[in-house]
Amino acid sequence: MSSFLTIAMPKGRIFEEAAEMLRKAGFRLPPEFDDSRKLIIEVEEENLRFILAKPMDVVTYVEHGVADLGIAGKDVMLEEERDVYELLDLKISACYLAVAGLPNTKISDIAPKIASKYPNVASSYFREQGEQVEIIKLNGSIELAPLIGLAERIVDIVSTGQTLKENGLVEYARIADVTSRLVANPVSYRIKEERITEIVDRLAEIIE
Amino acid sequence: MTKPFMFEKPLGMRDTLPELYETKAAVRNKMSDEIKKWGYQFIETPALEYYETIGEASAILDQQLFKLLDQQGHTLVLRPDMTTPIARVAASKLLNQRIPLRLAYSANVYRAQQREGGRPAEFEQMGIECIGNKSTSADAEMIALMADVLKAAGLEKFKITIGHIGFVQELFLSILGNEERAAVLRKFLYEKNYVGYREHVKSLTLSSIDKQRLIEFISLRGGENTLTKALGLLEGEHGREQLSELQELAVQLKEFGVDQYVSLDLTLVSHMSYYTGTLFEVYAGGVGSPIGNGGRYDNLLDKFGWDASATGFGIRMDRLVEAIGEIQEADVPECILFSPERRKEALDFAKQKRAEGIMVTIQDINAVENVDAYTRTFSDVHLFVGNGGRVSNE
Numbered sequence: 092m093s094s095f096l097t098i099a100m101p102k103g104r105i106f107e108e109a110a111e112m113l114r115k116a117g118f119r120l121p122p123e124f125d126d127s128r129k130l131i132i133e134v135e136e137e138n139l140r141f142i143l144a145k146p147m148d149v150v151t152y153v154e155h156g157v158a159d160l161g162i163a164g165k166d167v168m169l170e171e172e173r174d175v176y177e178l179l180d181l182k183i184s185a186c187y188l189a190v191a192g193l194p195n196t197k198i199s200d201i202a203p204k205i206a207s208k209y210p211n212v213a214s215s216y217f218r219e220q221g222e223q224v225e226i227i228k229l230n231g232s233i234e235l236a237p238l239i240g241l242a243e244r245i246v247d248i249v250s251t252g253q254t255l256k257e258n259g260l261v262e263y264a265r266i267a268d269v270t271s272r273l274v275a276n277p278v279s280y281r282i283k284e285e286r287i288t289e290i291v292d293r294l295a296e297i298i299e
Numbered sequence: 300m301t302k303p304f305m306f307e308k309p310l311g312m313r314d315t316l317p318e319l320y321e322t323k324a325a326v327r328n329k330m331s332d333e334i335k336k337w338g339y340q341f342i343e344t345p346a347l348e349y350y351e352t353i354g355e356a357s358a359i360l361d362q363q364l365f366k367l368l369d370q371q372g373h374t375l376v377l378r379p380d381m382t383t384p385i386a387r388v389a390a391s392k393l394l395n396q397r398i399p400l401r402l403a404y405s406a407n408v409y410r411a412q413q414r415e416g417g418r419p420a421e422f423e424q425m426g427i428e429c430i431g432n433k434s435t436s437a438d439a440e441m442i443a444l445m446a447d448v449l450k451a452a453g454l455e456k457f458k459i460t461i462g463h464i465g466f467v468q469e470l471f472l473s474i475l476g477n478e479e480r481a482a483v484l485r486k487f488l489y490e491k492n493y494v495g496y497r498e499h500v501k502s503l504t505l506s507s508i509d510k511q512r513l514i515e516f517i518s519l520r521g522g523e524n525t526l527t528k529a530l531g532l533l534e535g536e537h538g539r540e541q542l543s544e545l546q547e548l549a550v551q552l553k554e555f556g557v558d559q560y561v562s563l564d565l566t567l568v569s570h571m572s573y574y575t576g577t578l579f580e581v582y583a584g585g586v587g588s589p590i591g592n593g594g595r596y597d598n599l600l601d602k603f604g605w606d607a608s609a610t611g612f613g614i615r616m617d618r619l620v621e622a623i624g625e626i627q628e629a630d631v632p633e634c635i636l637f638s639p640e641r642r643k644e645a646l647d648f649a650k651q652k653r654a655e656g657i658m659v660t661i662q663d664i665n666a667v668e669n670v671d672a673y674t675r676t677f678s679d680v681h682l683f684v685g686n687g688g689r690v691s692n693e
Contacts, residue, residue, distance in 0.1 A: 156587020174588075176491040180498075272494055278582045278589065281460055281562075284521075 094283050095138050096290075099158035101146035105271050108183040109162045116293040150175055150274060159279035160287065165269045166248055170209045176280050178291050179273040182298050186250035188212060188266040191237075193259070198222070198243045206236035206245045213246035216266050234258040311412040311420025317629040323423070323620055325627055326452045330425055330614070331405060333451035337444050339403040339427050344384040346407070350374035356602045357383040358572045363410045365420075377409035381424055382573075382611060383599065389430045390603035398607075399432035419617060426593070426613030430600065433608035435547045438577045441593055442548075443555035445581065445612050449591075453623050454583060457590070459560050460520075461548070461579045462567025464594070466529070466541035470516065473537035474509050484513070488568040493517055520564035523549065529565055541576075548577060573599045579612070583622035590618040632658035634677035636670070638684045639663065645683040 100106055107125065114120055118137055132141045144152055146167055153161040154173040161175070166188055168177065188209065192198075206227045207213040217224040227242055234254060236242040248269060249255060255262060273294060275287055308314070315323065331341065347367075348354065351374070354364055359379035367375050378384055381404045389400055405425040412420045427444065429437050442459060449457055467488070471481035480503075487496035500513045512532045519529050526549070529542055545563070552558045561579075569578050569592060578594025593612025600607045633652065637645035645661060652659045660677065664684055667673045674680045 154587065156585075174491070177494045180494045276587055277491065278584075278587055281458055281564075281580075281582045282584050284562075 094286055095140065096160065096279075096283060096286055097140045097142060097158045099142050099144050099149045099152040099161035099163075101149050101162060101164070101271075102143050103146060105146060105162065105164065105184045106143070109181070109271065112181060112183060112294065112297065115297050116290075118293075147171070153274050153276050156276045156278055159276055159283055160290065161274045162271050163274050164248075164271055165267065166209065166212070168272060168274070169267060170211050172211065174277060176275040176277060177272050178275055178280075178287075179294055179298070181271045181273055181294065184271045185269065186248045187268045188246065189249045189262045190216070190244050190246055190264040190266065191234075191249070191255050191260045191262050192244040193237050194261045196243065198224075203244065204242040206233055206242035207247060208233060209246055212266065216246065234260060309420070311418060313419050313421070318626050319620070321629045322625070322627040323616060326620055326623065327405060327423075327425065327616065329451045329453070330448050331403070333448050334403045334425075334427060334444070337401075337440075337447075339401045341403045341405065342385070342388065343404070343406065344378070344381070344388060346377055346409075347375045348378050348384060348387075350376045352387065352603075353378060353383050356386070356599065358570070359410060365409050365411055378406075379410050380408055381406055381426060381613065382428060382596070385428050385611075386430075386599050386609070387603050389428070389607075389609075390600050390605035398430070399437070400430040401427065402430070403427045423616040424613045425616060426591075426611060428609060428611035430609040431607045432610065433597070435544055436551060437610050438544075438595060439548055439551035439555060441610050441612050442552060442561065442579060443557045445579075445591065445593065445614070446555075446557040446560050448614065449581070449619070452619060453625070454619065457560060457581055457583045457622070458562065459557075459579050459581045460562055460564045460567055461545070461577060462564050463541050463545055463577050464568060464574050465576050466538050466545070466565055467568065469538040469541060470512075470532065473535065474505070474512060475503075485568060488517075488566055489570065517566050519566060521562060523563075525563040525565065544577065569594065576610075581614075583619075585624065586618045586622045588615075588618060590615055590622055630658060631676070631678040632660050633679040633681065634674055635659055635661045635681045636664045636667070636674070636684060637661065637682075638665065641683040641685075645681075648681065648683070 100109060110120060110124060118139070120134060124132060130143050134141070142152065142158055146164060149161040149163040150167055150171050150173040152158040153175045162181065164184065202223060202225050204227055205213050205217065205224045206229050208229060208231070210226045210228045214226050227236070229236060233245045233247045236245050237260060238258060244263065246266065249262065252262065273291065280287060350364070350366060354376040357379050364379055365377040369375055385402055385404065389402065403426070405423065407421050407423050409421050412418055429440065442461070446459065467485065468481065471484055472478065475481050475484065484496065484499065487499060496517060497514060500510055503510065515532060519525055526542055526546055533539060549558070552561055567578060567580065569580070573596040574594040575597040576595035578592070580589040580592040583590050591612060591614035593610070595608065595610040597608040600609060635645050635649050649659045649661050664670065
């Protein structure tokens with residue numbers, strides 16, 4: 092019998108694309124998979140268990156080993172810097188991390204404020220640019236910060252640029268491209284090697 | 300910062316309560332017995348060391364060190380690993396008489412936690428170091444002994460993955476030409492970022508054959524055919540010597556009878572930057588991080604003035620106990636409750652019990668508020684109260 096595997100899935104935006112991808116790779120997932128409110132879904136015929144987590148938390152579950160595999164955005168991985176294997180670029184939910192702000196503005200020389208949901212990414216980006224900045228952590232609606240004067244710049248993910256545009260903001264720099272990745276716990280990667288390799292191969296085949 | 304509550308501890312510090320203490324003690328004894336049977340001698344080193352010596356020679360990141368100042372203003376560190384202090388002791392003339400040296404330790408090490416709880420900042424390691432021994436048979440001995448120690452501890456299922464950092468280095472250098480470019484690629488391996496590794500290789504200006512060699516490198520893991528596959532990636536002499544070392548190691552591990560526990564992974568790169576040759580990690584189901592690791596470090600002793608090769612391993616006791624999964628019941632003592640007028644009688648009885656090897660608690664009944672609740676926590680209760688005879692109740 093092949094060993095039982097736990098996969099951490101991100102709720103929300105990435106979930107549908109990820110579920111579709113698994114189906115395409117030949118995994119038989121039940122129909123209620125998509126609109127279930129359950130946090131744990133077992134798929135016995137595949138010997139799989141899915142846990143549904145906040146996207147930011149997927150890598151945490153995987154690092155601690157309570158999930159063997161996970162599907163996580165590269166943005167989260169850059170922010171959290173967890174000790175997990177990044178096995179595959181699934182090439183879904185593409186977007187990018189960018190610096191944005193009000194048009195035609197310069198950031199002040201002394202301790203400019205940067206608002207972001209990604210304080211680590213923002214901090215290391217500006218440090219690499221040789222800028223000393225103060226980071227303000229926000230949990231959502233980041234675009235609000237420059238509009239209302241909380242911060243001069245924001246660091247956030249941009250997919251179409253529509254939200255920025257509608258709020259009268261412009262992009263100043265592109266930090267990193269983001270897609271979803273298949274990640275693995277370092278111990279599971281060894282102990283459940285065969286099973287994980289099989290899943291990686293099946294997914295790799297359908298990624299264009 | 301707010302003032303801590305009285306029960307709080309610094310981030311990552313843990314208390315060990317009786318059940319866990321007994322479990323750890325039992326496991327520790329079984330392990331140290333096994334290590335001694337292989338002719339290793341245990342030593343202790345101080346918890347505090349100089350930052351300039353141990354702090355800098357150790358492979359632990361600076362921000363993970365606990366630092367403090369002594370009264371002369373020297374910066375001290377709480378030892379972040381045991382290999383470096385042992386290298387310091389071994390390099391001093393004190394122990395230079397019997398080489399190769401075989402030393403063992405069981406000690407707490409300290410690594411500050413950056414993020415959150417869930418991971419200890421102080422943890423016990425048990426391990427060994429074999430110093431002044433550059434033969435492959437020393438590498439094999441490490442792995443065989445580690446397997447024996449884990450079995451002695453009661454762990455049945457585990458997996459040891461072996462790599463060779465020297466091979467990685469030779470292969471990368473021969474393809475990429477210089478250390479800087481090799482270091483970039485090594486960093487991807489260390490960060491376990493295979494996606495980034497593949498993308499980086501694609502972006503390099505290399506012949507498509509060389510790119511293919513680098514891409515195929517990351518699938519060099521598994522059983523014995525891994526070495527054959529690795530050999531196929533080589534051009535010229537670079538890396539051949541390291542592969543034949545691994546070949547030899549595989550033969551010896553069979554002779555030791557531990558080959559069923561091991562597999563190869565040539566992409567294994569440890570966070571311990573002092574490793575120079577074969578290195579290994581050991582994993583057990585149910586624990587999300589390696590329970591131990593080790594390898595060859597031929598340059599560390601040089602930092603303490605003795606050019607000697609060495610190899611060793613360390614096992615994380617907290618993770619091992621978690622992997623074994625059985626918590627030992629703490630032995631419950633018997634209780635003797637006495638009233639002051641019969642104290643002498645009670646004390647004599649306690650002495651007799653202890654001589655028989657039985658654990659007994661003696662307690663003045665007048666100091667106990669709730670006798671029923673108190674006595675319930677003991678395996679047996681003996682009363683020396685009032686004028687009657689001794690009463691025993693289960």
